[in-house]
Amino acid sequence: DVKxxxxxxxxVKRTGEKVFLECVQDMDHENMFWYRQDPGLGLRLIYFSYxxxxxxxxxxxxxxxxxxxxxxxxSLILESASTNQxxxxxxxxxxxxxxxxxxxxxxxxGPGTRLTVL
Amino acid sequence: xxxxxxxPSTLSVQEGDSAVIKCTYSDSASNYFPWYKxxxxxxxxxxxxIRSNVGEKKDQRIAVTLNKTAKHFSLHITETQPEDSAVxxxxxxxxxxxxxxxxxxxxxxxVKA
Numbered sequence: 001d002v003k004x005x006x007x008x009x010x011x012v013k014r015t016g017e018k019v020f021l022e023c024v025q026d027m028d029h030e031n032m033f034w035y036r037q038d039p040g041l042g043l044r045l046i047y048f049s050y051x052x053x054x055x056x057x058x059x060x061x062x063x064x065x066x067x068x069x070x071x072x073x074x075s076l077i078l079e080s081a082s083t084n085q086x087x088x089x090x091x092x093x094x095x096x097x098x099x100x101x102x103x104x105x106x107x108x109x110g111p112g113t114r115l116t117v118l
Numbered sequence: 119x120x121x122x123x124x125x126p127s128t129l130s131v132q133e134g135d136s137a138v139i140k141c142t143y144s145d146s147a148s149n150y151f152p153w154y155k156x157x158x159x160x161x162x163x164x165x166x167x168i169r170s171n172v173g174e175k176k177d178q179r180i181a182v183t184l185n186k187t188a189k190h191f192s193l194h195i196t197e198t199q200p201e202d203s204a205v206x207x208x209x210x211x212x213x214x215x216x217x218x219x220x221x222x223x224x225x226x227x228x229v230k231a
Contacts (some may be wrong), residue, residue: 033219035221040223042207042221043162043207043221043224045219055120058218082212090162105163106152106164109163112161
């Protein structure tokens with residue numbers, strides 16, 4: 001059973017603080033993703049990674065950075081948190097291209113971190 | 119850039135009726151279209167998906183249709199039940215070095231008992 005965990009369910013930070021959101025998956029997945037979820041906007045991709053030390057910008061990377069030092073862990077960093085980064089953050093993972101079936105496309109999501117920046 | 123449009127944003131149906139959610143995508147190279155269901159307070163989970171070489175796929179009460187020419191795909195839920203109430207997201211996969219999935223804005227489905 002795939003498990004994707006996130007370090008916190010709820011987080012409250014102050015403007016200007018550096019914030020780390022951690023995501024760990026235990027299924028040896030190559031691909032990992034960070035999304036933010038806001039009402040009426042769906043899931044928007046911030047960054048993704050398809051291998052260790054590899055990262056690609058998603059649709060809204062501004063104000064964020066990521067780190068993938070180990071295959072199982074993908075960290076999202078807010079260098080200087082701002083109030084407009086208050087949101088629900090979801091991490092996800094999926095298999096890479098080594099999967100010959102459709103299953104390599106399925107993304108498994110973590111429980112989410114609700115971040116409030118005051 | 120690539121985008122996925124989803125309609126309606128809210129859908130309310132009577133128990134037992136059908137529900138249809140429609141999506142359009144912009145990238146003609148997209149080849150994989152998943153649908154995720156997110157119940158209140160829970161994480162999104164895949165419920166059905168379809169590849170671009172297939173026009174329709176069915177799994178019990180849910181089905182997805184794809185029209186590649188028009189770049190439309192739809193989710194159909196028949197004989198709706200209260201437990202179908204959730205937010206549904208359509209998505210399209212694009213290839214940009216990695217496997218990037220673009221999500222629609224979501225449809226909140228209410229099934230009234």
